[in-house]
Amino acid sequence: MPVSTPAVDPLARERSHLAASRSALRAMREDVESLDISRVTPNWVSAQVLARDVAERIRALADLSDTPLFFGRLDYLHAPGAEQAEGAAGERFYIGRRHVHDADGDPMVIDWRAPVSQPFYRASKKDPMDVGLRRRFGYTGGDLTAYEDEHLSDPAETARTSRLLQQEIERPRVGPMRDIVATIQPEQDEIVRGGLGGTVCVQGGPGTGKTAVGLHRVAYLLYAHRERLARTGTLVIGPNRSFLHYIEQVLPALGELAVQQATVDDLVAHVEVRGTDEAPAAVVKGDARMAEVVRRALYAHVATPVEPVVVVRGSRRWRVPAYELEEIVRGLLDRGIRYGAAREALPQRIAHAVLVRMEQSGEAPDDRVQDAVARNSAVKAAVRAVWPAVEPAKLVLRLLADADFLAEHAAGVLTEEEQKAVLWAKPARSVRTAKWSAADAVLIDEATDLIERTHSLGHVVLDEAQDLSPMQYRAVGRRCSTGSATVLGDLAQGTTPWATRGWGEALAHLGKEDAVVEELTAGFRVPTDVIGYASRLLPHIAPGLAPVASVRENPGFFEVRPVGGAAEVVEACAELLDREGSVGLIAADARVPELSRALAAAGTRYLAPGEETTAEVRLTLVPASLAKGLEYDHVVLDEPRAVVDGEPDERTGLRRLYVALTRAVSGLILTHTAPLPLQLG
Template identity: 85%
Template sequence: MPLLPASPRSAAARTETGRPRASPAPVRPAGPSGGIPLTTSVHDDSPSAAADAPLARERAHLAAARRALRAMREDVEALDLTDVAANWVNAAVLERQIEDRVKALADLAGTPLFFGRLDYLHAPGGSGAEGADGPRFHIGRRHVHDADGDPMVIDWRAPVSQPFYRASAKDPMGVALRRRFGYTGGDLTAYEDEHLSDPAQASATSALLQREIERPRVGPMRDIVATIQPEQDEIVRAGLGGTVCVQGGPGTGKTAVGLHRVAYLLYAHRERLARTGTLVIGPNRSFLHYIEQVLPALGELTVRQSTVDDLVARVEVRGTDEAPAAVVKGDARMAEVLRRALYAHVTLPTEPVVVVRGSRRWRVPAYELEEMVRELLDRSIRYGAAREALPQRIAHAVLVRMERSGEAPDDRVQDAVARNPAVKAAVKALWPPVDPARLVLRLLSDPDFLAEHAEGVLTEEERAAVLWARPARSVRSARWSAADAVLIDEAADLIERTPSLGHVVLDEAQDLSPMQYRAVGRRCSTGSATVLGDLAQGTTPWATRSWREALAHLGKEGAVVEELTAGFRVPTDVIAYASRLLPHIAPGLAPVASVRENPGFFEVRPVPAGPAGVVAACRELLGREGSVGLIAADARVPELAAALTEAGLRPLGPGEETTGEARLTLVPASLAKGLEYDHVVLDEPAAVVGAEPDERTGLRRLYVCLTRAVSGLIVTHAAPLPGHLAE
């Protein structure tokens, strides 16, 4: 399907509705842009004929594009698959592909089909005199073409769409005019123009852009495809070959950037990623539920989402670790302990192998077997791969002896010798099979076994910390912890290589342990990754101290580290208040600079002990438009849930948010990371800090909770505020 008209002339001869025109459509003057899109005015729906004429044409184009998209979907639905596939397997695959295509072509009623327009001076990449009436493109979430194949909406990921995000007065990128559209639901209600080719016009911030950024957020996370900023777009469109790490404070859009990067890579490298796969990893299932609609809204339905715990789920997790044990188990040194324990199962031979075939006996001496074993050990290949190679090595030695005696064995004979009972018995004795879960079980249960293989790696105190107080008798009966499951995954990879995906997005990465980074790195060992996080929001005892260290554990030392510091979500007063904690939790980190024009509201409210003051604050915020989140220390959640229900304000849990009437979510502080609400009530900051094992971790948790608000924040407290906030 063509992305460009056949020529600048043909493009210039079509209006928004596709009909020929005698002259260019009228537009409103606007100013040049710098880093943020600029304009002079917004043209809203009104009876004014001057303002309504362009708006009416744009609405007509929207209606025509919706009809064209419906026709595209109907064409796919009408495909006859009879006798197309060679067998039922191919038919099932083809049918599934057709179903996915139909879903990708869905017209979401509450989502605008396009959100912008570019009027080029001349055909992009082509010739044409500057100032000529060049082609015009409407930019949207997916490509739409008419019955003749001419584009009516261009996919935001196409190269021709890039200037919508990056063009400025200094570098208009061949664009004469950029138009943004305002919507209510799926209906077009306003437009805003920027004449990028006219440097004489004054600068101003885009009102429609601000309006979209500050629009109330009811329900799951939505895409930001209409508001991507130039610095974000550079990350989104970075190539597939390299790994990108994004350090971004609260509200800088790092999660959205990561998700849109996946969508872009699937567009630019669809065939490759269709073979190798993509994966989005989040901190918990509530977070994944919150973001799960973003990629489908962009037409991408095949991206898998998971937590790290789900990735390594080889055993049932029923236990928990104390912080000292979890820190040691998450340390990268445990990989060396596991490697030693695994290869300790390999023994050197003391007896020859004698293979009987017919009336002949073939003897492979012990010294030759030892050479084979040592060579395999020196090659540092996977334990399982070496174990599979050993019988072939022994069989080859037997075949050499057969050939010397005048026989002419072929590959079938070698395979038969490799399966000979004597060879199989020797391999089992020299290189026995090892179950990864049983290996970890023995390490955590047997102090002598652990001491032997952790010598010089772990201290005596560290070994004592990871040993189980009550050793389990079997893998099934063991009370495995989440950290134990990661160790089992590491052991499994030492035995057999973990398959690699083409691209992995790792969000809230600052909370991963080194061993968890290794587990993720195995999933993209031959692919690339997008790592997203904020060092100031690390709330685990093993939280990341530097991105370079984390990337080394991930196996991506050469990754590019980008920093986002412009805040689009959190109001200025709120982020300034939360930033009081930065010198104590992340001294070298730059605070987020809010670029929002609407300051929102912020209040620190002393309340009497008990839930009444909190309930009153929630009721007050429910009188405003948008979602409301009540964030509290985990231990206080049951009491607050009961009080809210009794007051008739029954709350949802994280991940249960919908677009219906229920707008209040009660969020345990431990699950607040990555979520956002229009209005937030933060209950008892001192309780949030006190719930953590140390003050620094508690202050980081508090920083996360303070920065979940999009429009306003009320901090309620009966106990004194933590000293760093009261200063």
């Protein structure tokens, strides 16, 4: 009589594979740690580079105990063929954050970026992509707790929404931003896996995942073009330090450690910024026309030669007349090369003219003679007179402090009123004592690039791009002039006086006119009632922009609550702290001190934006000016009218309010004493 074999619990089998995968990852890390590199490098410099690479590899192989090593499984139907997917008959692939292989080199977990993983995000009942089974896993911390199957090639099974996928999307958030590799949607995946050669601009409303898409696109490009990007570099640009701190763990969690992060202010930090501009001055300084003013002022230093150059070598005197020097200078100007490069070329051009005369007289000079002539004191003096060295900061200082100098080079470009707006009321005497503003630093960066070309990276991600000025776009564009970019933003969330009016104009300033513009309209993070209420502002702040449609099954909660003062606002925060997840108290900047005192009086601990929430302290007090890009499970929004009134004009104020309203992932309590803005109905 045959002995029946007891059925193996599928969940137990998957847990066993998880344990084996963790063990294999640990073995991969130990293999790297055991490498002896002491005798494989010819010198100490190579040894340092190799040691750094090994250390980074060890870090990339870290097993994050509270993060699932894999989140899905694909069972393919057929063996690979010309028309088949990259799978083998009956073979299955576990999809995770990084590749893991066993001692024989066979894969135990496939990197989510690999081609074989793509059907996990793209396959559907209409197009199964040769997948018979797609399995999703549920986790609590790092422990596998559930699974859910979709039989994509079974006509008897109807398409349905994944419960585990929905739970993962709606999971409460504590701490910094997480990756979304387990929940990437088909329209997001298409952007993520776009090629390196082209620039992509992603217009996305609140909660559509545009920031996550941009970060995962970097991770994908590093996977697909690692050697190239290792040479050229990658950079993520965010609006402020709080935002960068919020997102900084996403790429390391995916095993990518080499991506730099910065703000635009970091990129142009040629001088110490100690001053601020009034809005009219900042708007003019950020206008793309200032690039022409700076260019004119720089090249005005190039003088027309009026004296010949006479080079004495031994008993001979060699003369280059002024008209020939003028031709040399005009030729360099016509080539359009950088000011500094042309200045370096000028002595060699003059020396070449001298060598021509030497050859005509019967001499046979070589390159060493030309170099010696280029270093001749008479040639150096001519270069100083005709093409003097210029310091970028001193050039901008003179433009902003000398009305006549500005008027000369801004004629026909800026109006008299605009020139008055940018001139300093109290001109500084030196670069060191000047109270430079952030917009001034961008002008200095423009001048610096005119003199010497800015290094270009292979790929740049620019987030919250709608708030950049045209001159800031130019500064970013210089960092990817020979590379590509991913531009992320939402026109409805522009809160600067120079906020982007349209992506075509912005991309032109960036130097990426041919970029493809994609729009994300499915909202995964903001509850339906909250995004619906906030969308009442769209006709007033971004006419014609499609509202975000929330796809969350959990509607969350939303309440408009009249209050009598700050103490009742603190009580609303206490109510939300009884729930699971992070809490943000967002208020107009001017009201933050009062709310801070009220929280202290109530004994409620809180954090500032950028500080990481913990199980003990889950409340963050957020000035409305710093709320952009941040998300909290629950939000108390204090005094919407004060948020609007805190901005220079009503439209900017309403955009700031739109940002503040859409920071909640699960629920929002709107507290107010003053009447609500009429635009909210």
